[in-house]
Amino acid sequence: MTRSNTTAGPDSMITAVGTYLPPWGAARRRTPGLDEDAVTLCVAAGLAALRSVDPADVGRVVLVSRDLPLIEGSNSAAVLAGLGLRADTEICEVIGGAPAVLDALTGAAPGTLVIGADTSPAGAAAAYCGTSGAALTASGRITRSMPVVTRDAFGRRADYADPRLVRVRGLGASLDQLDRSVPIAAAAGLAGRDAKSVCATEPRDLPTEGPSAALFALATLAELGRPAGQMQRLLAVEQATLGLADLGPGEINVQRDERAPRPVPSGTTAPGSEMSISLAAYERAFDAKLRLVAARCRRCGTLAYPHRYRCLGCGSEDPTDAVALPRDAEIYTLSTIHVPVPGLVSPYTIVVAELGDSGVRVTVRLTGAAAGSVGIGDRGRLVFRLVAVRSGVPDYGYAFLPDDDTEVTA
Ligand SMILES: [Zn+2]
DSSP states (O other): OOEEEOOOOOOEEEEEEEEEEOSEEETTEEEOOTTOOHHHHHHHHHHHHGGGSOGGGOOEEEEEESOOSOTTSOHHHHHHHHHTOOTTSEEEEEEOOHHHHHHHHHTOOTTEEEEEEEETTEEEEEEEEESSSEEEEEEEEEEOOOOSEEEOTTOOEEEOOOHHHIIIIIIIHHHHTSOOSSOEEEEESOOHHHHHHHBSSOOOOOSOSSHHHHHHHHHHHHHHOOOTTOOEEEEEEETTEEEEEEEOSSOOEEEEEEOOOBOOOOOBOOOSOOOOOOHHHHHHHHHHHHHTEEEEETTTOOEESSOOSSOTTTOOOSOEEEEEOOSEEEEEEEEEEOSOOTTSOBSEEEEEEEETTSOOEEEEEEOSSOTTOOOTTOEEEEEEEEEEEETTEEEEEEEEEEOOTTOBOO
């Protein structure tokens, strides 16, 4: 089945782009941490994109991934909670690759946050479409079938592994059907040699090949700086399906949450059954846990996290106000556990972290650093992570990420 559309669509304005790479693995081939999945990757990239945006301006979120953990639903609620967006924000989950991200971006109304997430290689990126920035215009699309890699409903993968067929009858035949009068500045979804063959100049390596690749390419084009008044053409590829879009002049705020890569820590796991989930307890704790919200006593102002029926400061049982807790944190005390337990890789470090100047302390796991590599008084921030997977249900919450001078800043 072939569909071709070279009619230019309406412009959308890309205001900000945020990127996130897990700290594990090789520079251009990252591995998700054991406490990461497509949902936590989406949250990290979305928060990076929203650093310069008022969350109240976000009216719609589009998640594009082929790796969302809950195919039957509930990913969206976790992403909205992790991003700190209202639960009535419109959100849609799209199964797609890099061309689907271009479609979501070029058709986006102001106030739309588009996030793409990949788990192998791992990375996520997001773009906020607002009323300022650089225009992105759809300039071509072709949808063709060339299922060289397959994954069925049971997760079984197969790779047809015929690079010549892919190049000639997949990518090549699809490119022949598109308008090639404008040179391509960046290609998302293609590995090194194929990206070089279609780009007019030496392309920058991108860390992912799925939906987030289109957004990483956008970040790279925005950072490279564009000749005044000139547009740049972006190609997005998934198998034999292609999308083209033109990025106009204008400033895009790029925020990268990317640290230098390090080897995945080794550890041991214990055999045995893991704790099963209580969905009633999961539901009760969901908002406070995923939104990091404390209850403030209306009488004396004491904060309680998690919420308590009776105030610890004055004993009041009156209703409380929900207040968001600060994310910046300092290690109050910690312990590194070496005893293997089912469901966790040991050793692991648990820290009691004091949040900003709130006086609230939370007990969370260390993330993004080897167990035992931090000490009392170290500073960092709380980040949205997978706490456990119980009975197949991802249980999200927060972990302590220590400050690190290898962080890339835009
Ligand atoms: Zn009180």
